[in-house]
Amino acid sequence: MEIRHLRVVKAIVEEGSIVRAIDKLHLTPSALSHQLREAENQVGAPIFFRINKKLVLTPVGERVLSRAYAILGELDTLQKEVKELIGGEVGRIRLSTECYTSYHWLPAMLRRFNADFPHVEVSINFEATHQPLPKLLSGHIDLAITSDPVPETALEFVELFRDELVAVVPAGHPWTEKPYVTAQDFALVNLIIHSLPLETVTVFQKLLTPAVVSPAKLTVLPLTEASIELVKADMGVVVMAQWALKPYLASPDLRTVRITPEGLWRQQYAARLRNHDYPLYYESFIQFLAQEIQF
Structure with a gap:
């Protein structure tokens, strides 16, 4: 398990709910759920029972929490010592x-x-x-x-x-009816990217190039704000990281769609x-x- 997994388990228990743990860790709901799944996969057993929409520690979870307190406490002590060492x-x-x-x-x-x-x-x-x-x-x-x-x-x-990239489309776009899109869906749209060459663009590296798929049209636009405005005007779609979208998702004109069932991660x-x-x-x-x- 990684340090971030221990922090997730500790936060869920201390805060008493996933919602408050999300706020404490500054994670998106999907990111917290993903990290919790990773933790359970790595220990090979459930960490929480899901009972009436509440999370209750399993016996394995009790052991994980106990070690989380010990390990995170040691880490905090180490960080403090290092800061004191290099503070001057x-x-x-x-x-x-x-x-x-x-x-x-x-x-x-x-x-x-x-x-x-x-x-x-x-x-x-x-x-x-x-x-x-x-x-x-x-x-x-x-x-x-x-x-x-x-x-x-x-x-x-x-x-x-690791961060997840999603497709950003205008409200009412056909993709909003899909649980996720695949490489073939991009063959029908104007894809807006921030820069060239294509081999440095994640959606091409990990999805389109391996599938031998090209967008119907490609627009290179380095300014995020301008790309978002084109999406709002239904003039294309853009692929961006979830965290980079936070300043824009309050707009009722935008929707996000997952890319592939597993998500597009980098x-x-x-x-x-x-x-x-x-x-x-x-x-x-x-x-x-x-x-x-x-x-």
């Missing part, structure tokens, strides 16, 4: 991502990190967006957030989190130079990303 260090982390939508969640996360590490400046290099790995190799940035690891021996990729990584002597606060920053960002 002064440094800088130059960061970039491969996607502009990541900047929706980065500022809030960076504020939380700076509260714990006030002497470490984290700067975002916007110019390196869409090409963070070459900029990392050339020394223009120190860390890159990417979902596209490459077989580059000079780099190492540390797993951060793994996010922190990329850094291999065999490089980084200060301790770099490792702390990567761990902070992996633990604090949950969708």
Whole structure:
């Protein structure tokens, strides 16, 4: 089991309901359900009984909760010790991502990190967006957030989190009647993507290219807000991560549709130079990303 699974079990028990656990962990309902299923699959037994819409710990769940308190307590102690160890260090982390939508969640996360590490400046290099790995190799940035690891021996990729991508369509679109869409459905629509080349676009990498399917039309539009407005006007569909859509889903004009029965997931990584002597606060920053960002 992973730390995030232990946090989910602990939050559900402490908060007394899934709804309050969702608020505490800042997860979507589907993300929490997915993590709980992952936890139960990994232990090989149910963690909760579902009784009258309530979750009650099974005997296995009681043991998991007990170990969760112990492990998370040790982790909190370790983090406190590390913070005290490096708290006096002064440094800088130059960061970039491969996607502009990541900047929706980065500022809030960076504020939380700076509260714990006030002497470490984290700067975002916007110019390196869409090409963070070459900029990392050339020394223009120190860390890159990417979902596209490459077989580059000079780099190492540390797993951060998984996020689900969904199709965004206007209200009344035929897809809203479907529980999910498949690759073949995209052959009939104008697909709006943020950037080229296509081999770096997740929906092509993981779905369309393997199925040998091309959209009826392809529109490249790097601005998320403009893409959303085209969708509202029924001029295309866009595929985006659930968390990136949060600012827009209050609109009654938009709907989301799952992609494939299992969902379209991608793994996010922190990329850094291999065999490089980084200060301790770099490792702390990567761990902070992996633990604090949950969708």
